[in-house]
Amino acid sequence: MADDFVKAVDDGLKLSKRIYFGKDRSVAPPKPIVAMEKASHSYLPTAPMVYAVISDPSIVDNPDIPSYQPHVHGRCDPPALLPLQMNGIALEADCYLDTALVTVSGSWRVHCVMGSRQCDCRVAIPMGEQGSILGVEVDIPRKSYSTQLIVMDEKNNMEKVPKAEDGGFLKPHIFTFTISQVDGGSNLSIKVRWSQKLLFHNGQFSLSIPFSFPEYVTPAGKKISKKEKIQLNINVGPGTELLCKTTSHPxxxxxxxxxxxxxLYEAEVLAWSSSDFIFSYTVSSSHIFGGVLLQSPSVLDTDEREMFCFYLFPGNQQSMKVFRKEVVFVVDISGSMRGKLLEDTKKALxxxxxKLDPKDSFSIIAFNGETYLFSSAMELATxxxxxxxxxxxNINFIAxxxxxxxLPLNQAIEMLSNTRDSIPIIFLITDGAVEDERHICDFMKSHLTNQGSICPRIYTFGIGSFCNHYFLRMLAIIGRGHYDASYDADSIDVRMEGLFSKASSTVLANLVIDTLDKLDELEVYPSRLPDLLSESPLIVSGRYQGVFPDILKARGILADMSNFSVDLKVQEAKDIPLDKVLAKRQxxxxxxxxxxxxxxxxELKVANMSIQSGVVSEYTRMVLLETQRGKKATEPAEVQKKTLMLQILGVGFGNLTATAENIHPGSEETKLPEAAEVFAKAASNCCGKLCGHCCCMCCINTCSRMNDQCAIVLTQLCGALACFGCMSCCEVCCSGQD
Incomplete structure (x- = not known):
């Protein structure tokens, strides 16, 4: 899908040469991009973008200065995407704990379509690390749009199957949707909100927001005002000192x-920002510290219990000692891992x-239907x-x-059963779903609770959309570890290496929070507290009833096996919207x-939390509400509303059939265009058995890839056969025979 998008944008930029801007043009035409750059998806959006969807190239022209255009034969199939020029952009980011809430507002103009014609406009929103779309608002002349979440049920799920352009993820971090029938020359005002994670490394938080605009979205006129605004707010909790490190913008x-x-940054600019917005800061402490924040539920909250958030930061002490590790890598080498997936997995491995320390020990278990052991005993990492x-x-990783x-998880548990004075880690990598996933969770839960002083930690990594990511997350919760995933084959090695870096950075294990047992009711997310890592702050939240203590004591074991405890002051969460910050995690x-x-x-509780917070869940569906307004001031403000169903944005609960058939992640069959579906259906109904053989899906796909000469020959052949058929029909009808 991403490749098709890149090709469509390339076609759109070629069409943009038809637009005449007069003598006042201040921006150069798009520079040609060499083949090597195209292969790297250089036309994928690196900032919020809007594109005119052009099926009929004859409508491409300057709506203000119509010019003579040579006649264009044919249509763009698939449609070209012509980037719209941007008139203004504003970015606001609010950083709380390890989460950023981002709002981007911008204005774009349909500068490339005749004033008397209309086109659809496709909006593309790239988001930062683990971005989650929260809401979109669009305003155009006579129409406005806004997103809303509804509870998923069979009626809503089956009522309308959305087309690809009706909204969804172009890439795991790029959300797109389409606005229909926008007049040439009109302006679109768009406001989009999302949440994303702050990166954390060596005691430093980093915020990175896609904000790099290509030069061809700069308005052509020299006198057109171009305003760029960035507002940043940081709140890490009371009693904490902050130190700024780097920033990409003044x-x-x-x-x-x-x-x-x-x-704040606000300025009139000659050209839009050409780099992502990056800001980093440290929490100035050289030791482990934290706190507890309390907040009452909002009026709209269906859960009337009080909220709490417990956070623990590792500090920025570079010399902090981490635990020695005993790691068993459990790697899926089933048939679906063939090709690039397995090669990138090997690279990350x-x-x-x-990166293992010589004092660490390790082993490797490769599995498909069977298991293959590198060593039956743990080996020192020499x-x-x-x-x-x-x-x-290299010899055994054959898909x-x-x-x-x-089976491999059970073997890993046995290999780590005698671990002493170190952190035992099971690092599971898979791209598939299996039928006994709940049994696996029960099995691991019973075995891990019966282990010694430090039970094995489970870190899970899911590849693609066929594995059950909630099963992998549950395994990580049971094993006090962490979970990550790569839905995109291009990011497997990077994300997998990042997760292993986290697993290698444990500084405080067997964490326990005292004095919470006196509350009337307590619910904690996650239920089993993970370790504190030098590469990741620890955030634990929940709900409670009763009187919360003024001070909590957190206890654990340091890498030298000594006991550690810290007092955490309990305070009200002033100016920190805990419900929004914690929503995605919970x-x-x-x-x-x-x-x-x-x-x-x-499930119902999750659906209610999703609708209240705006975070998409597996049990809710995002829809686009279209409101049409009157053409004149005397007409009613709102005359018609329409609901447009967007694609399902959840990741689902795995695909057992695809796993059993060893289907390669990312190789799902692309749904046929609507016209092709109609043609196939009509051919099936009208031509009977003959079309059942000649107009099958394979034939349609073959015809769509045929060059012009072959198409002409095939057309002539079909015409000749049709003539013979007509002659036979006439002979029968006119011969006087019954």
């Missing part, structure tokens, strides 16, 4: 308080082995052992067979629980 400090910072492991991987996850955790327990009440 920000002016507006306010500075304990735990809070405010910045090589990188993980190279240069010789790592070299042997690399050679073993083929089915998927059996329980919805994911509760969805995993709802799947594991098969609990309908939990």
């Amino acid at each position: 920000l002016k400090e507006l306010r500075r308080q304990v735990g809070k910072l405010g910045f 090589y990188a993980a082995l190279s 240069e010789e052992a790592i070299e042997n492991a690399t050679q073993w991987i 083929g067979g089915g998927t059996n996850i329980l 919805i994911d955790l509760l969805t995993s629980n709802a799947w594991f327990l098969e609990n309908k009440e939990l």
Whole structure:
């Protein structure tokens, strides 16, 4: 799909040469892009963008200065995407704990379509790390649009199957949707909101927002005002000192308080921002510290219990000691992992082995329907052992067979049963779903609770959309580990290496929070507290009833096996919207629980949280509400409303059929265009058995790839056959025979 998008934009930029801007043009035409750059998806949006969807190239012209245009024969199939020029852009980001709430507002003009004609406009919104779309508002002359979440049920699910352009993810981080029938020369005002994670490394938080605009969205006129605005607010909690590190744009400090910072950048510019907005800061502490925030539920909250958020930061001490590790890599080599998936997995595994300390130990289990062990005992991570492991991987990592996850996990548990003075880690990598996933969770839950002082941690990594990501998340919760995924084959090695870096950075294990047992009611997300990592702050939230204590004590074990404790002051969450900051995290955790327990009440709870927070869930569906306004001021403000169903934005609960058939992730069959579906259906109804053989899907796909000469020959042949058919028909009808 991304490749088709890039090709459509390339076609659109070629069409833009038809537009005449007069002598006042101040921007150069798009520079040609060489083949190597095209292969890297250079036309994918790196900032919020809007495109005119052009099927009829004859409508492409300047709506203000009509010019003579040569006649164009034919249509663009698939339609070209012509980037619209942008008149203004404003970015606002609010950073709380490890989450950023982002709002982008912009104005675009349909500068490339005749004033008397209309076109659809496609909006593309790239988001930052683990971005989750929260809402969209669009305003155009006589119409407006806004997104809304509704509860998923069979009626809403089957009422209308959305087309690809009706909204969805072009890439895992790029959300797109289409606005229909926009007049040439009109302006679109768009406001979009999303949440994303802050990156954390070496005690430093980093915010990165896609904000790099190509030069061809700059308005052509020299006198057109171009305003660019960035507003940044940071609030990490009371009693915390902040230190700014780097920024990509010239920000002016507006306010500075304990735990809070405010910045603003606003200017008239000649050209739009050509780099992403990046800002980094540190929480100035050289030791482990944290706090507890309390907040009452809002009036619209269906859960009337009080909210709490417990956070623990590792500090920025570079010399902080991490635990020694005993790691068992459990890697899926089933048939669906063939090709690039397996090669990128091997690449990430090589990188993980190279980062092991000589005092660490490891082993590798490759699995499909069977298991293949590098070593039945844990091996010290010496240069010789790592070299042997690399050679073993090259020989044994051959994709083929089915998927059996329980057997290798059981073997890994047995191999780590005698671990002492270190963190035992199971690192599971898979791209498939299996039937006994709930049994696997029960099995691991019973075995891990019966282990010694430090039970094995489970880190899970899912590849593609066929595996059950909620099963993998649940396994990580049970094993006090972490979960990550790559839905895009291009990011497997990077994300997998990042997850292993987290797994290798444990500084505080067996975490326990005291004095919470005196509350009348308590619900904690996640239910089993993970370890504190130097590469990730720890955020735990929940609901409670009763009187919350003034101070909490957090206890754990340090890497030298000594005991550690810290007092956490409890305070009201002033100016921090906990419900919005924690929504995505809680919805994911509760969805995993709802799947594991098969609990309908939990599913309804997740749906209510989703609608209240705007975060998409597996049990809600995003729709686009279209409101048409009167053409004249005397007409009613709102005369018609229409609901447009968008694609299902959830990741689902795995695909057992695709896993059993070893279908490669990302190789799903693309749905036929609507016209092709209509043609196939008509051919099936009208031509009977003959079309059943000649107008099958394979024939249609073949015809769509045929060059002009072949098409002409085939047409002539069909015409000749039709003539012979007509002659036979006339002979029968006119011969006087019955």
